[in-house]
Amino acid sequence: MSLLGKDLVGLAGLSREQITTILDVAEPLREVSERAIKKVPTLRGMTVVNLFFEASTRTRISFEFAEKRMSADTVNVAASGSSVSKGETLVDTARNLEAMRIDMVVIRHASSGAARFLAERIESNVINAGDGTHEHPTQGLLDLLTLRQRFGTLEGKRICICGDVLHSRVARSNIWGLKSLGADVAVCGPRSLLPNAIGEMGVQVFSRIEQAIEWADALNVLRLQLERMQAGYIPSLREYNRVFGVTRARLERAPRDILILHPGPMNRGVEIDSDVADGPHSVILDQVTNGVAVRMAVLYLLAGQKASLADVAKGGAA
Amino acid sequence: MPSAPVTLLNARAVARTISRMADEILERNDGTERLILVGIQRRGVQIAQRIAAVIQEREGADIPLGALDITLYRDDLQTVGPRPVVGQTHLPKAIDGQVVVIVDDVLFTGRTIRAALDELADFGRPSRIMLAVLVDRGGRELPIHADVVGQTVTVPPGGRVDVFVPELDGKDEVTMVGGGT
Numbered sequence: 001m002s003l004l005g006k007d008l009v010g011l012a013g014l015s016r017e018q019i020t021t022i023l024d025v026a027e028p029l030r031e032v033s034e035r036a037i038k039k040v041p042t043l044r045g046m047t048v049v050n051l052f053f054e055a056s057t058r059t060r061i062s063f064e065f066a067e068k069r070m071s072a073d074t075v076n077v078a079a080s081g082s083s084v085s086k087g088e089t090l091v092d093t094a095r096n097l098e099a100m101r102i103d104m105v106v107i108r109h110a111s112s113g114a115a116r117f118l119a120e121r122i123e124s125n126v127i128n129a130g131d132g133t134h135e136h137p138t139q140g141l142l143d144l145l146t147l148r149q150r151f152g153t154l155e156g157k158r159i160c161i162c163g164d165v166l167h168s169r170v171a172r173s174n175i176w177g178l179k180s181l182g183a184d185v186a187v188c189g190p191r192s193l194l195p196n197a198i199g200e201m202g203v204q205v206f207s208r209i210e211q212a213i214e215w216a217d218a219l220n221v222l223r224l225q226l227e228r229m230q231a232g233y234i235p236s237l238r239e240y241n242r243v244f245g246v247t248r249a250r251l252e253r254a255p256r257d258i259l260i261l262h263p264g265p266m267n268r269g270v271e272i273d274s275d276v277a278d279g280p281h282s283v284i285l286d287q288v289t290n291g292v293a294v295r296m297a298v299l300y301l302l303a304g305q306k307a308s309l310a311d312v313a314k315g316g317a318a
Numbered sequence: 319m320p321s322a323p324v325t326l327l328n329a330r331a332v333a334r335t336i337s338r339m340a341d342e343i344l345e346r347n348d349g350t351e352r353l354i355l356v357g358i359q360r361r362g363v364q365i366a367q368r369i370a371a372v373i374q375e376r377e378g379a380d381i382p383l384g385a386l387d388i389t390l391y392r393d394d395l396q397t398v399g400p401r402p403v404v405g406q407t408h409l410p411k412a413i414d415g416q417v418v419v420i421v422d423d424v425l426f427t428g429r430t431i432r433a434a435l436d437e438l439a440d441f442g443r444p445s446r447i448m449l450a451v452l453v454d455r456g457g458r459e460l461p462i463h464a465d466v467v468g469q470t471v472t473v474p475p476g477g478r479v480d481v482f483v484p485e486l487d488g489k490d491e492v493t494m495v496g497g498g499t
Binding site: 005007017021022028029031032035036039040041042043070285297300301303304305 | 405437
């Protein structure tokens with residue numbers, strides 16, 4: 001039986017062994033994207049529905065590349081233009097799709113818990129592509145893979161997640177995943193953008209970016225969610241950049257080389273300066289490449305689970 | 319009670335067998351021109367390396383060596399186990415117009431070789447593909463046969479052939495469990 005189970009809803013419930021297995025499978029899958037024919041027949045005949053109820057470009061494209069490179073058939077459904085805009089519920093949408101004999105659903109939703117809600121109500125495998133401010137597990141996994149490639153191991157490495165932690169599902173997946181693999185984790189940002197109970201997740205809290213740079217082996221710089229900033233979480237973007245921006249000048253004062261990650265899309269000149277984003281410390285494009293490999297690995301592991309259960313149902317060996 | 323393993327080939331016999339396989343590959347290809355050896359992960363890779371070393375010794379030619387991992391081309395997705403291992407595929411050069419020798423340790427159902435042929439086709443169009451195996455144990459489920467065979471054995475139902483290589487297993491031996499030749 002596959003190690004993962006039926007769904008991937010978050011990293012919070014996954015063990016170190018489960019996370020390591022996903023990363024170990026993802027590692028060689030990077031090579032498929034280097035081939036002239038970027039396709040393997042592994043998921044031939046399977047149908048994956050990308051149910052994106054919230055705007056996304058890179059995550060949806062990354063999933064779609066992963067699905068196509070594994071030879072799955074894919075269908076994209078967005079909330080606008082679908083029956084959701086006519087008032088259909090999430091479960092009804094998914095059940096109707098299931099009635100058309102689909103195998104997997106990749107869901108992005110503005111509500112925290114939407115992926116688990118769906119996973120508990122349909123038979124298809126469900127992969128969470130970001131739910132509200134809860135989790136974004138495949139983003140967390142690609143960050144872990146990128147860090148593991150650079151560091152060899154995450155055991156004892158010091159990773160600081162910087163910026164708008166309050167609204168970030170990436171931050172939560174990162175914290176769970178990093179801690180599972182033995183890293184020391186910190187967060188850094190204005191008090192208004194850190195959850196009240198963040199300390200209970202077992203992370204250090206820095207209120208100055210200079211402290212984070214002094215401490216860390218890697219900074220995962222989060223996007224300042226400008227669409228939420230009307231609520232007055234920060235005085236101004238300029239002020240934010242001046243106090244919390246990751247700039248070359250600040251990195252030059254670091255006691256060691258620091259890796260810079262960013263889940264994108266970036267607000268250049270706000271949370272990160274261009275010469276850092278495009279500089280020698282940046283592994284941002286590696287993250288994008290690893291994203292496809294990690295998603296291929298998750299699809300493969302979940303599909304293996306499904307086939308195994310189907311075989312048992314038919315009386316065969318699993 | 320399971321029977322004790324019977325040694326089919328000890329280290330010296332493995333070396334002799336691989337030497338003979340290298341000679342056969344050279345004879346069938348009339349030399350080393352356009353030759354590429356591609357081992358199937360994992361033990362086929364070690365056997366391919368040993369065949370290449372013999373050819374190097376005989377002919378003074380370095381044969382390009384590659385590795386194929388057929389996991390993503392298998393026809394049995396349900397065998398994805400609790401800790402699946404997906405290995406690396408690496409080809410040393412473009413295979414168009416080349417003579418590719420697929421090397422594996424044991425030839426059994428033929429399904430691994432079918433998967434290997436499918437995977438190679440995704441990389442190019444060799445002028446010829448040959449198959450070399452250390453042990454052919456019979457029991458084919460697909461119409462596939464090897465061009466170069468180190469040892470042929472008949473294994474009764476439920477029997478098993480194990481190939482041990484020094485790099486992975488710390489010993490150099492071929493054994494069979496559950497029957498005679």
